[in-house]
Amino acid sequence: MPEVRDHDIREKFRRSGYTLTSQRRAVLEALSEARGHPSAEDVYLVVKRKNPRVALGTVYQALSVLEEIGVIESKHWSESPTRYDLNLAPHLDIRCVRCGDVAEVPGVEMDGVEERIQANTPYEVTRTAMLIEGLCPKCAGERNGA
């Protein structure tokens, strides 16, 4: 993890009152090592390699704390486990319905959408998420080949 983010993370822990334990740090490291957008299970497997005593429940709890204090974010496509992401900048992700791989979709501006939604509903908007599904090039090729 870059120094800057590291400081930022420490700051968020300090402000929240939660403590930055070794398990939570391990979860963060697993997230930054993992390519793509790992599930809780993926994170668990990575963390377990270094510390076999860690339980899956601990990983879930750590992920929930990290999301609550705004260090990571989650996306939940239906019919698949929740994916976690260190990238906090607004961005779109697409998930392959066949193999489950998640990739970023660059270059699509969604600025102002949340504001327009808020302007058109009496609800107090707390979160918006764009969930995109498709076929990755690899799976599209295999489908045509088969």
Place this chain on the structure above:
Amino acid sequence: MPEVRDHDIREKFRRSGYTLTSQRRAVLEALSEARGHPSAEDVYLVVKRKNPRVALGTVYQALSVLEEIGVIESKHWSESPTRYDLNLAPHLDIRCVRCGDVAEVPGVEMDGVEERIQANTPYEVTRTAMLIEGLCPKCAGERNGA
């Protein structure tokens, strides 16, 4: 159900090869009677009032068939069961994180977003969904009151 939609539905069943059974019709009727966006369980409870022998699994299967042939659509907010909707026109829904109520958000244009996404990813986009969460006026009031 209006006559027009009724004919449309029959047509979609004919084309798909599925049969429009009484159970599937009952599910459709339950969906059109239900206010808002019912879950499978909600639909099940309504259907069961008229036909107590119908099983929950049957409702799930019927909903899945109806979605597959394009008669209904589903939205899945995390941490809550999938909601089903007869309204096939593009529209946004917001879900209250406190009571679970779903309401429509009118007047927000999302035209062209799917095309822009497709233009910026090598994936073959099959589906996009905007999932919006917030606090409904009622729950926001209760929160402030408490």
Place this chain on the structure above:
DNA sequence: GACTCAATCAATAACCATTCCTGAAACGGA
């Protein structure tokens, strides 16, 4: 360094929406 209290942890059981499985029933076509 020992003490105290709260926060956190590991392990496991429980939960719940959804799917799968099985044999029975209904349906459509010869």
Place this chain on the structure above:
DNA sequence: TCCGTTTCAGGAATGGTTATTGATTGAGTC
């Protein structure tokens, strides 16, 4: 009517996630 296929009911199973319960750890204090 018979036959093959589709659909159904009922219930068991699945899988991601959360709750529970003591044990452990850690920061602050003396």
